[in-house]
């Protein structure tokens with residue numbers, strides 16, 4: 167079945183998309199408190215040198231996320 | 244609600260999100276009137292300082308760790324929730340200053356609205372107004388005052404703008420606290436939450452519904468709850484089918500929905516965030532290849548700087564103490580009291596202060612990296628690497644700091660949210676070669692490793708020195724890996740870290756941070772070194788019964804028989820006295836245990852005395868090899884010359900039974916490995932105990948590291964002999 171969302175690892179460098187929701191509850195707490203809210207636009211800036219972490223931008227704020235964390239943010243297609 | 248005793252100094256709390264400039268404002272308001280209260284023996288964990296109002300009255304300012312909300316994910320952040328939920332807490336504030344970064348106000352007000360719902364008197368300080376001005380951001384403070392119902396002031400921590408106004412506003416609030424009215428709340432509890440808050444009020448008498456709700460959320464860890472209270476809260480949560488995480492997210496979203504419009508209404512922002520210098524710098528500094536490469540280069544540069552620069556002040560300190568010690572000797576004359584002063588107290592003080600330049604320099608460079616925002620990038624780049632070894636990207640900062648002194652390094656692990664990752668960081672940080680190991684390395688390497696070049700360029704001595712650092716790093720990572728295999732928790736672990744804008748360092752912050760770390764070292768590690776030094780002096784001067792007197796007498800007779808001159812006699816007598824002293828007896832009884840590592844009883848004494856603080860090692864050997872009588876005191880001369888004398892004395896040592904030299908390459912290498920791996924720092928153990936909440940982990944760390952050092956040294960001795 168085709169997924170109805172993408173996640174950050176699906177984004178190309180410099181691509182951006184709007185968030186729908188965050189699937190992991192504990193992480194959702196942390197990220198929403200940091201201002202990653204449903205509907206905000208996330209821009210993928212780069213991956214970390216050894217992989218497994220993402221450098222993203224949300225409303226001009228730069229945030230580093232792990233792969234699992236990045237994968238639990240569901241984005242619009 | 245709140246008890247306002249007349250005679251106590253009012254408490255003001257400084258709260259806000261990470262990177263909002265809280266520490267800058269704290270430093271500005273308190274200057275050097277700070278107390279970290281962070282070190283062994285003191286159980287307080289919060290930074291406090293005194294602030295003075297224009298009227299001359301004073302208040303205690305408490306700096307809380309930066310946090311995004313009252314739903315914490317690290318022990319650092321838990322502190323904020325634990326204090327704000329507990330009016331009985333000794334840190335519970337009479338007024339709060341909430342620092343928000345005005346250039347990102349839309350995401351900096353969540354915690355503020357939570358604090359308002361606890362009906363605490365808050366003043367909102369909009370920080371970084373200088374940057375806002377540059378960016379063309381216009382703030383309508385009057386509108387914020389009206390909509391939030393609290394005092395709002397634009398300030399700049401960096402330009403020191405409006406600080407007086409902030410102070411007088413705080414004083415006004417202390418006199419006449421403005422609280423949100425009893426029945427006004429920013430967040431409207433859902434029906435389910437209302438029932439829960441009601442139940443808590445009935446059972447525990449908590450009137451504020453939001454506080455009641457927080458108690459239910461945090462019932463498992465809030466330190467002030469009684470067991471039966473925990474049970475009651477648990478039952479309430481269960482019967483109402485309370486889903487804490489869900490509720491937290493819903494509440495957070497609801498709060499954002501309510502305050503973002505207020506912010507948008509009051510702030511005029513340029514429509515897009517322009518690509519800034521930070522983006523361009525990060526394109527290089529966090530680049531796939533350049534990033535790690537630059538990191539390694541920066542680290543090498545730092546260590547190079549330390550070795551090149553800190554030699555001069557260190558020599559000056561040692562020479563200064565030498566002169567002082569001579570002065571004491573010549574004014575007081577000989578006697579036990581003079582010896583106590585010179586060999587015990589002054590030697591100990593010199594042993595502490597001599598490390599200060601190096602520690603200060605290292606922490607200066609670390610503080611600069613932190614201030615400009617580079618450390619967060621390091622966390623980002625090495626998170627994965629560190630996770631392999633059971634740690635977290637944030638652990639890199641602790642490990643780097645560990646190369647100066649493990650005591651402040653371990654304390655910096657508090658930002659790691661996951662308990663297991665934090666524990667592993669605390670446990671392995673002491674493996675990193677700290678500045679106290681350097682003199683030991685230098686003496687031993689000078690003794691055993693020939694000054695030749697390897698492959699024509701690198702000196703063999705430098706190579707061995709570097710390998711000792713590498714050994715520490717490898718030992719730290721491998722033990723982290725082993726602990727990860729052994730411990731398994733399902734507690735969530737987060738990276739989720741904000742990468743702040745690059746900024747020029749604010750020097751006031753940098754100096755204060757260095758000052759704080761140096762004070763941590765002097766008051767934490769220093770006290771113990773001093774005590775050890777005095778105990779050591781006593782142990783080597785006195786012996787059981789009249790053994791010393793007997794040994795002296797006998798030595799004199801033998802010396803006459805051997806026709807020694809007066810200097811040689813003095814040496815000989817000194818040595819015999821030492822052998823007869825408590826320290827000598829202990830070393831001798833210790834010898835069988837350390838013989839497999841290639842050590843004799845004198846090294847045994849040095850090991851024993853350096854158990855509590857490893858820097859005592861060289862000092863002990865200097866006493867044992869009795870360097871005093873020939874050319875004056877060790878402190879008295881140029882450092883290199885003194886070390887050379889120590890070395891030549893050590894070189895001529897032989898085992899009394901076999902006649903073989905004690906300091907072969909094998910012994911020296913074995914000692915090096917021992918010192919690289921052993922846990923020989925009582926102050927570190929004390930900090931570990933405090934940070935892990937008991938002796939269990941400190942004891943484990945001590946035994947594991949000692950065993951590793953013992954067997955490692957044994958193996959190395961076998962290989963080289």
Ligand SMILES: Nc1nc2c(ncn2[C@@H]2O[C@H](COP(=O)(O)OP(=O)(O)OP(=O)(O)O)[C@@H](O)[C@H]2O)c(=O)[nH]1
Pocket residue numbers: 259260261262263264265266267268308309370371372373374398399400401402614615746747748749752
């Ligand atoms: N331009 C400008 N920069 C500021 C101001 N106040 C602080 N800064 C800088 O912002 C950065 C973060 O400041 P800190 O005081 O360390 O922030 P903090 O809130 O204590 O951060 P945490 O320690 O992470 O909680 C530093 O580089 C400061 O120099 C200000 O008013 N204007």
